[in-house]
Amino acid sequence: MDHFDTIVIGAGVAGLTAARLLSNAGLRVVVLEARDRVGGRVSTERRFGLATDLGASWIHGITDEPLADAVAAFGMRTAEFTVGGYQPDSRPIAYYGPDGTRLSDADTRRFTDDIHTVDATLRDVVAASDPLDSYRDVTEVALAAQGWDDERAERVREYLEHRSEEQYGVWIDDLAAHGLDDDAIDGDEVVFPDGYDRLPSRLADGLDVRLTQVVSRVQWSESGVIVSTDRGTLAADAVVVTVPVGVLQSDDFAIEPPLPEPVAGALGRLKMNAFEKVFLRFPTKFWDDGVYAIRQQGPEGRWWHSWYDLTSLHDTPTLLTFAAGPAAEASRDWSEQEIVASVLTQLRRLYGSRVERPTHVHVTDWQDDPFAHGSYAYMTVGSTTADHDDLATPVGGVLHIAGEATWTEDPATVPAAMRSGHRAAERILRRAVPIEQVWSAP
Numbered sequence: 001m002d003h004f005d006t007i008v009i010g011a012g013v014a015g016l017t018a019a020r021l022l023s024n025a026g027l028r029v030v031v032l033e034a035r036d037r038v039g040g041r042v043s044t045e046r047r048f049g050l051a052t053d054l055g056a057s058w059i060h061g062i063t064d065e066p067l068a069d070a071v072a073a074f075g076m077r078t079a080e081f082t083v084g085g086y087q088p089d090s091r092p093i094a095y096y097g098p099d100g101t102r103l104s105d106a107d108t109r110r111f112t113d114d115i116h117t118v119d120a121t122l123r124d125v126v127a128a129s130d131p132l133d134s135y136r137d138v139t140e141v142a143l144a145a146q147g148w149d150d151e152r153a154e155r156v157r158e159y160l161e162h163r164s165e166e167q168y169g170v171w172i173d174d175l176a177a178h179g180l181d182d183d184a185i186d187g188d189e190v191v192f193p194d195g196y197d198r199l200p201s202r203l204a205d206g207l208d209v210r211l212t213q214v215v216s217r218v219q220w221s222e223s224g225v226i227v228s229t230d231r232g233t234l235a236a237d238a239v240v241v242t243v244p245v246g247v248l249q250s251d252d253f254a255i256e257p258p259l260p261e262p263v264a265g266a267l268g269r270l271k272m273n274a275f276e277k278v279f280l281r282f283p284t285k286f287w288d289d290g291v292y293a294i295r296q297q298g299p300e301g302r303w304w305h306s307w308y309d310l311t312s313l314h315d316t317p318t319l320l321t322f323a324a325g326p327a328a329e330a331s332r333d334w335s336e337q338e339i340v341a342s343v344l345t346q347l348r349r350l351y352g353s354r355v356e357r358p359t360h361v362h363v364t365d366w367q368d369d370p371f372a373h374g375s376y377a378y379m380t381v382g383s384t385t386a387d388h389d390d391l392a393t394p395v396g397g398v399l400h401i402a403g404e405a406t407w408t409e410d411p412a413t414v415p416a417a418m419r420s421g422h423r424a425a426e427r428i429l430r431r432a433v434p435i436e437q438v439w440s441a442p
């Protein structure tokens with residue numbers, strides 16, 4: 001049986017980061033990856049000659065962000081697109097009222113001011129919340145404190161519902177009160193016109209990455225680990241497990257003996273979401289000029305309410321919208337044509353016959369991806385923010401869980417994945433390692 005210093009399971013950003021730092025330190029490391037590519041939930045397709053990021057697109061704030069330093073060091077081209085955090089007014093947005101007519105600038109300002117007012121109240125309400133409160137519970141308290149009439153409160157209420165869906169792919173009643181605590185954006189947000197996948201490609205450079213190796217079992221004891229795949233069995237002194245929460249919870253991935261507390265409890269309180277992307281490329285641009293996004297208020301926007309204008313990335317008229325939370329669950333078995341028809345019906349309410357048939361579409365299906373089981377993990381009602389870090393508690397001194405769901409400060413993101421991989425490497429090496437060594441070897 002082949003023996004390594006460390007086996008890393010999963011060639012996403014967390015796994016590749018850990019593997020890079022450990023191999024830089026001179027350890028014998030192998031990365032086992034189920035897919036036929038690296039990157040995991042960072043995935044770019046170029047079917048139509050344009051880079052389309054099917055998984056992560058944004059760095060949600062580049063200020064003091066090591067990931068931003070990494071992409072700069074790797075020479076990756078970025079484009080500013082500061083509208084990825086479901087902000088109400090970070091950049092110009094065309095808001096359409098429930099009747100389908102565009103709000104005036106003054107009405108838009110009144111609406112976005114209302115959101116900021118509720119958010120200011122919400123901070124204290126969340127801080128004082130009960131452990132079993134949902135995000136719905138705290139937002140209702142914050143809304144009630146304003147004393148607004150029904151219509152005014154309802155517009156903000158639906159905005160808060162959409163925030164839960166777009167940020168965490170979950171219905172507002174199912175998200176913990178603290179589930180959006182990390183929802184801060186420091187500095188500009190950027191996206192990648194040439195594709196986000198250049199990051200994992202660069203991280204994988206020079207590593208021993210073995211693709212199409214599906215790990216089914218990890219046996220650990222204080223003397224080391226044995227990892228079983230569909231191709232055989234490998235042994236190591238330590239293992240870094242970076243598979244998504246959905247895989248960790250599935251019967252297809254066994255850890256023996258079972259994970260102890262606090263890891264098992266934390267894992268049980270996190271859950272993969274339902275969040276899919278719908279890209280539509282059109283022959284001509286029929287929507288508003290000078291805006292980053294278009295938003296539809298009211299009951300008509302229950303499913304399709306926000307469209308992001310990606311035209312400037314490739315000089316091709318392109319809108320991105322999301323099926324998020326209940327919409328993603330309900331349309332899970334729909335064909336691509338059915339989803340596109342549903343989105344176009346909604347767009348036609350706003351732009352009438354100017355809406356053309358798209359030339360290219362892409363609809364993702366992360367919910368049915370056996371190596372993801374969803375897009376990212378959210379905090380179910382009853383979980384605490386500490387569950388993220390608890391999930392990464394080293395087991396037996398040999399088993400280290402890393403990945404987006406294990407980072408408290410900014411979970412569900414690529415930066416979280418990178419930092420969690422860095423932390424796992426430091427724990428195995430038992431010393432501090434500057435994170436810069438991820439992109440510049442010592």
Ligand SMILES: Cc1cc2nc3c(=O)[nH]c(=O)nc-3n(C[C@H](O)[C@H](O)[C@H](O)COP(=O)(O)OP(=O)(O)OC[C@H]3O[C@@H](n4cnc5c(N)ncnc54)[C@H](O)[C@@H]3O)c2cc1C
Nearest residue numbers: 010012013014034040041056057058215403404413414417
């Ligand atoms: C639609 C979507 C939009 C997103 N948008 C953003 C965004 O704009 N900004 C942002 O920062 N983040 C975003 N994210 C989240 C971000 O993509 C993830 O947080 C991050 O990529 C997770 O990295 P990871 O290394 O933790 O996990 P992964 O990338 O999932 O890596 C885990 C790896 O383990 C592999 N694996 C799974 N099971 C097995 C097995 N049994 N054996 C071997 N290997 C296995 C997987 O194939 C995968 O390669 C988005 C994600 C999705 C899906």
